[in-house]
Amino acid sequence: MTLAPGLRSQLLVVVEMNDTAKAIGSGDVPVLATPRLLALAEAATVRAVERHLAPGQTSVGTRVELDHLAASPLGARVRVGVELTRVDGRRLVFAFEAHEEHGEPETYEERGGRTVVGKGTIERVVVDRAKFIARATR
Structure with a gap:
C-alpha cells in the first residue's frame, strides 16, 4: 500500500x-439529493486510492461530515473533488468539495461561475477484501 496525502480525484455529473431528492426519497423537490451528493463524494474517494x-x-x-450548502437543479453540472489529507495506518481522511459549474466548461472558472x-x-x-466480505456475511 503506497498511500500518501495529496492523492486527488474528481467526478463531474449532470x-x-x-439524482434528485424526489427520486431518492430524501425530499420532494427535483434538486440534487444529499444522499446522492454523498455517494458521489465517496465514489471519488474510492477512485483516488484504488490504484494505490x-x-x-x-x-x-x-465516517462522514457533510454540509450541503446549495441546491442544484436538473441539468446542473456538479463537480465533486476529493483530496486525501491524512493517512493514519489503515485510516484515510479525505476532504471534499462540490461545485456547480455555470457557463461554458472552458470559461466557468474565469468568470467566477462556480x-x-x-x-x-x-x-x-x-481492509482485506476477502476477510471483510467473510465477516460481513456471517
Missing part, C-alpha cells in the same frame, strides 16, 4: 431525475 492499494485490498467508509454545493470530510479504512 443532475438527472434519478495492494492486490486484495479495498477501502470501506467509516457555486459551492457541498463540502466535508470522509474517512475510510483499508
Whole structure:
C-alpha cells in the first residue's frame, strides 16, 4: 500500500431525475439529493486510492461530515473533488468539495461561475477484501 496525502480525484455529473431528492426519497423537490451528493463524494474517494492499494485490498467508509450548502437543479453540472489529507495506518481522511459549474466548461472558472454545493470530510479504512466480505456475511 503506497498511500500518501495529496492523492486527488474528481467526478463531474449532470443532475438527472434519478439524482434528485424526489427520486431518492430524501425530499420532494427535483434538486440534487444529499444522499446522492454523498455517494458521489465517496465514489471519488474510492477512485483516488484504488490504484494505490495492494492486490486484495479495498477501502470501506467509516465516517462522514457533510454540509450541503446549495441546491442544484436538473441539468446542473456538479463537480465533486476529493483530496486525501491524512493517512493514519489503515485510516484515510479525505476532504471534499462540490461545485456547480455555470457557463461554458472552458470559461466557468474565469468568470467566477462556480457555486459551492457541498463540502466535508470522509474517512475510510483499508481492509482485506476477502476477510471483510467473510465477516460481513456471517
